[in-house]
Amino acid sequence: MxxxxxxxxxxxxxxxxxxxxxxxxxxxxxxxxxxxxxPGVAWxxxxxxxxxxxxxxxxxxxxxxxxxxxxxxxxxxxxxxxQPIYVLTHIVGSDGIFGPALLRTAVYxxxxxxxxxxxxxxxxxxxxxxSGRWKGLLLTMLIAPxxxxxxxxxxxxxxxxxxxxxVNKVISLGGIFPxxxxxxxxxxxxxxLGLVYGYVPYMIIPLFAGLDRLPTNLIEGARDLGANxxxxxxxxxxPMSRPVVIASILLTCLPMxxxxxxxxxxxxxxxxxxxxxxxxxxxxTPGQTGQAGAFVLLVLLVSLLPMVYYVRSVSRSDGAIG
Amino acid sequence: xxxSPRRAGQPAFDxxxxxxxxxxLGISVPALSAxxxxxxxxxxxxxxxxxxxxxxxxxxxxxxxxxxxxDIADDNQPIADGLQPEKGPxxxxxxxxxxxxxxxxxxxxxxxxxxxxxxFNDTDEAITKIRTGAVPFDIYFPSYDQIxxxxxxxxxxxxxxxxxxxxxxxxxxxQSPWYDGEARYSVPYSVYTTGVGWRTDKVSEDVAALxxxxxxxxxxxxxxxxxxxxxxxxxxxxxxxxxxxxxxxSENPAxxxxxxxxxxxxxxxTKPKVTVSMYNDLPAGQLGISQMWxxxxxxxxxxxxxxxxxxxxxxxxxxxxxxxxxxxxMLVLKGGNNPVLAHLFLNHLLDExxxxxxxxxxxxQPPQNSIDTDxxxxxxxLPENLATAAVRKEWFDVAYRLxxxxxxxxxxxHQVWQQFKAGA
Numbered sequence: 099m100x101x102x103x104x105x106x107x108x109x110x111x112x113x114x115x116x117x118x119x120x121x122x123x124x125x126x127x128x129x130x131x132x133x134x135x136x137p138g139v140a141w142x143x144x145x146x147x148x149x150x151x152x153x154x155x156x157x158x159x160x161x162x163x164x165x166x167x168x169x170x171x172x173x174x175x176x177x178x179x180x181q182p183i184y185v186l187t188h189i190v191g192s193d194g195i196f197g198p199a200l201l202r203t204a205v206y207x208x209x210x211x212x213x214x215x216x217x218x219x220x221x222x223x224x225x226x227x228x229s230g231r232w233k234g235l236l237l238t239m240l241i242a243p244x245x246x247x248x249x250x251x252x253x254x255x256x257x258x259x260x261x262x263x264x265v266n267k268v269i270s271l272g273g274i275f276p277x278x279x280x281x282x283x284x285x286x287x288x289x290x291l292g293l294v295y296g297y298v299p300y301m302i303i304p305l306f307a308g309l310d311r312l313p314t315n316l317i318e319g320a321r322d323l324g325a326n327x328x329x330x331x332x333x334x335x336x337p338m339s340r341p342v343v344i345a346s347i348l349l350t351c352l353p354m355x356x357x358x359x360x361x362x363x364x365x366x367x368x369x370x371x372x373x374x375x376x377x378x379x380x381x382x383t384p385g386q387t388g389q390a391g392a393f394v395l396l397v398l399l400v401s402l403l404p405m406v407y408y409v410r411s412v413s414r415s416d417g418a419i420g
Numbered sequence: 421x422x423x424s425p426r427r428a429g430q431p432a433f434d435x436x437x438x439x440x441x442x443x444x445l446g447i448s449v450p451a452l453s454a455x456x457x458x459x460x461x462x463x464x465x466x467x468x469x470x471x472x473x474x475x476x477x478x479x480x481x482x483x484x485x486x487x488x489x490x491d492i493a494d495d496n497q498p499i500a501d502g503l504q505p506e507k508g509p510x511x512x513x514x515x516x517x518x519x520x521x522x523x524x525x526x527x528x529x530x531x532x533x534x535x536x537x538x539x540f541n542d543t544d545e546a547i548t549k550i551r552t553g554a555v556p557f558d559i560y561f562p563s564y565d566q567i568x569x570x571x572x573x574x575x576x577x578x579x580x581x582x583x584x585x586x587x588x589x590x591x592x593x594x595q596s597p598w599y600d601g602e603a604r605y606s607v608p609y610s611v612y613t614t615g616v617g618w619r620t621d622k623v624s625e626d627v628a629a630l631x632x633x634x635x636x637x638x639x640x641x642x643x644x645x646x647x648x649x650x651x652x653x654x655x656x657x658x659x660x661x662x663x664x665x666x667x668x669x670s671e672n673p674a675x676x677x678x679x680x681x682x683x684x685x686x687x688x689x690t691k692p693k694v695t696v697s698m699y700n701d702l703p704a705g706q707l708g709i710s711q712m713w714x715x716x717x718x719x720x721x722x723x724x725x726x727x728x729x730x731x732x733x734x735x736x737x738x739x740x741x742x743x744x745x746x747x748x749x750m751l752v753l754k755g756g757n758n759p760v761l762a763h764l765f766l767n768h769l770l771d772e773x774x775x776x777x778x779x780x781x782x783x784x785q786p787p788q789n790s791i792d793t794d795x796x797x798x799x800x801x802l803p804e805n806l807a808t809a810a811v812r813k814e815w816f817d818v819a820y821r822l823x824x825x826x827x828x829x830x831x832x833x834h835q836v837w838q839q840f841k842a843g844a
Contacts, residue, residue, distance in 0.1 A: 164479060164569050166827060167548055195839040202843065261705040262725065282706055283644025284691035366693040368843035379841050382545045385831050386838065 157182055157391035166384035181388030182395070196376060200396075203372040206286070207354045210293035211347050214301045217294070218346070222305035227312075240306065243299040252363045255292060256282065259364070284367025292360040297350040304349055308342025309335075344408050351404070355397050373397060480568055482599040483669075483823050489601025490571045498580040499759045506758040508533030510765060513546060513557040513753075515539060517719075520781030527768050533761060541696070542651065550575060550753065558756030559765060561609055563748050564599040565653070565824045570751065571605055577752045578604050583763035586770035591787040591813055594747070606749040607766050610715065610784035611811045613819075614654055614744040615737035617698065617717040622708030628736040628808075634662035636709055638682075638689050646690040647698045647710030652837035653822045655694070657744055658711050659683055661820065668744070669823045676836055683840040694841065699723060699783075703733070713746075714809040715784030718802060735808045741815030746822065747787065785811045 155170035158177030162169055171177055189197045225236045243251070258264050259281035266279060281288050312335060320330040358374030371379075373393055381390035482488035492498070508531075512519065516539040524535045538555065540546035543562050550557060551573075562570070570576045581587060587595060587607055594608040616636060618627055622645060627636045637646050648655050657668035659682045665675045686692060693707065699716035701707045703723040712720075714735065721730035737743050750769065752762040768774055775786040779801060785791065793810045796802045802809055825833060 163827065164572055165547060165551065166830065167551060195842055195844040198844045199842045280644045280706075282693075284693065285644075366695050367691045368687055368694060368841050369691045371841060371843040376842055380838065382542075382548055383834055383838070384544060385834060 153391045153394055157388050157395060159388060161385050161388070168387035182392040185389050185392040185396070196393075199371045199376050200373055202286075202370070203355065203374075206290050206293060206372060207351055210290050210297065210354060211351050213290070213294045214298045214350055215343070215347065217298055218301040218305050219343070222302050222309050226306050226309035237306070240299065240302050248296050249359060249363075251296060252292060252360060255295070256363055259288065282364060282366070284365045284369050286370055288364050289361050289370045289372075292364045293354050293357065296357075296360060297354055300353070301346045301350045304346040305339075305342060308345070309339055312338050341408075341412050344404075344411060348404055348408055352401050355401060479572055479827070481824050481826060482568060484598045484821060487598035487601055488568070490567070490604055492578045492604065493574060496574050496578065496754065498578040499583075499763070501580065501582045503760045505531055505533070505761045505764055508535070508758055508761060510535045510559070510758050510761050511555065511557045511756065512537045512559045512561075512765070513540065513550070513555075514559075514561045515541075518561065518782055518784070520778040522781065523769065523774055523778045526774065527765060530768070531761065531764065535765070550755070553755050556755050556757050557753050558758045558762040560751045560753050561748055562751065563746055563822070564597070564606070565822055567599055567606060567749070567751075568824050575754055576605050577754045577756075577759060579607070579752060579766075580763060583760070584767045584770065586767045586772075589770055589772055589775075589788055589790065591789060591816075593813075593816060594787050600749075606751050607770060608787050609748045609750045609769065610782070611745065611747045611787045611816075612784055613714045613737040613809075613811055613815070614649070614658065614746065615712060615714065615735055615808075616709065617702055617712035617720065617733065617735045618709035619702060619705075619732045620734060621732050622705075627709065627734065632662060633736050634658060637662075637692070637711060638686055640689045642709055643690045645706070645708035646686075646692040647701060647707040647712075648686070648692045648694050649698070649711050649713070650694045650696045652834060653825075654744065654746075655711065656683070656833060656837060657820065657822055659686070661743065666742075666820060668820045669825055669829075671826070671829045673832070676832060680836045680839065683836070687840065687843070703728070713784075714811060715782065717806055718783035718809050721803060721806070730803050731805055733803075733806060735806055737808055741812065741818045743815075743819055744822065745811070745815050745819035748784075787811075787813070 152170060154174075154177075155172050156168050158174075158179060158181070159171040160169040160178070161167070185196065187193065188195050189200060221240075225233060225240065229236050260266075261278065261280060261282075263281075265281065269275060269279065316338070317330055317334050320334045321327075325333065356374045356377070358372060358378040361370045361372050361375055362378075373396070377390045377393045377397075380386040380393070480488050480490075510533055512524075512535060514537060519537060524537065527533075528535055538557065540549070543566060546560065546562070547566070547569075549555070550560065560576070567576075581603070584607060587603060590608055594603070596602050597606075597608070600606045616627055616633055618636070623636070623642065625636070627633045630636060636642070637648070649658075653668075656679050659679045660666070660668050660670070660675065663678050663682050665678055667675065670676065693701065695701060698707055698710040698712050699719040700723045702710055702712070702717075703720045704725070712735065714737065717733060717735040720733055724730060724733075750766050752759060752766070756762055769778065770786075772788060772790050775788050776791070779786055779791075785796075785801075792799075793812050796810045797804055797807050
């Protein structure tokens, strides 16, 4: 960065014309920096880079001739792209067997994310800015869902939505209305609402953290300069909260993309299969494990795009502040 | 699956394939050129047919018309006679709820050992874990359609019948079955039929009286309350029978097309739930009608809500036996540490009293000579309305059997199932 800003600067750090960052570092920074980064780097190597390489070795690997289980091929020179090409050529067209599930995933995740935002933003805004002395208690209550595992919460819904479950009993109002809706019988809306219910806490918390830190003096300034509440929100609060909104959408979108048990538990019908179900179905099916890996890579690539956008938008806004 | 040219004895990779891989991966140009250089310098790798896999010449497929007696390899001999049982713990690998706790306890007390049961959801998962060898399981409970692969890969141990005298208690056809002549590697565990189960309070028509009772699963009146067994072969074979295709292991692409079309129609008509938990979902009311194993409909009566009579449950299987019949096996795994104890456990489960006790718990009938199929209702093993869930010995002579498929055919069947499960 320094070199880019000062294209003609001599390279020597000792040069007085180009005081490099190094000269400003505190003593020991040369050792401390890498030392502090070491656990993070080791973590990334061990739990991201290495597993990703295993996935690649499986995707581009071979199949046992007898059991048709996967044989990872570690040497990239021997990789075969049969499996990923099979997946890629079966997404659209007459052979497009995976297309509907991928499209369904996009629609489910998009709808669920929008609903999550509609629910989470007002809640986070209220807790962060308007709740006053109740903030601590409300925050604790917001964190409470994290104490129960996602799967347990979904299993609870299976009981609630069962034909003779509480939901139908409440709807029937003691027998006045039919109340015989079969919620768990392959309904897209149930899966989407399941996703919303499951992931909305993951959106509220980062939204709260972001909204809580917004500089109040800018909003007060807007009000002092004549903006009404709505105008101050729309022209000051919303633009400032955009990065955190994007971050929280990402935080919920990414796990939703790989989710399969919401659909499994709340529907179980192929008509609501998502890409996570494709992965789950193929990973242990003889001869198809490589395809599961290809789906994993597909999800990874798709989720990289918004991630890059987020990183860019954050670095831009950081630059603007700086 | 299409064979790539490399398998015809050519080098294990070529530059075009490598470029394609690299493009998929997004490897940058400098890295790629370095890699190509490395390829040019290195000798050809001994790549093992990646992608589709090489077909196996040696895999024998057993069928009733083509009985197979598996060889016993020199390096995989049965255990010697008269050995003392090991100290355990005996590790049993089985489906959940498929072994009576009382039966296990009796064995533990008799031999003073621990029995540890681990469970799997389906046999594909089980095979994957057994092959890793991570846990030294002693006994495995698959269906007969895996035995060829298990013997070929030497994952199971040939049996020494001197430890299993109770084998004579089972139906004669199972003492030297077509899938394992002389019962060299396996003993039978349970027999079952695959038919249709339903609740009379959800399904008003008499399914058994229909011209083609399988059609009820395609009836859009039952949309949202239909269940299909989450096992590719069992489910697709039922679809084949419904469509008049009686070769449930067909290698004919036209038959697979018929199955595929019927599965698509099924999806559109009833949005079926694909599961193996119908023994719970049917009594709980989430399903009204379902493809079912006979043992599961027997179990279903114990999962009904309190106060709900079991009278509402029904089961249909063709009276002439021309449906799907199956049997599960007990095998001794080669990777286990307790082969003697494992033989004794097999013998224990083939004991007349023990197997009846086990039947009472799991709902799946053992092929014991002592069981009189006609008296299962009178003896209290089956309620009257589920008398059709009794499995008759003579059906095994006429029914359709799911066989192990050749590698390529197996892939073709799996592909149709994959499409169905993807909701396409």
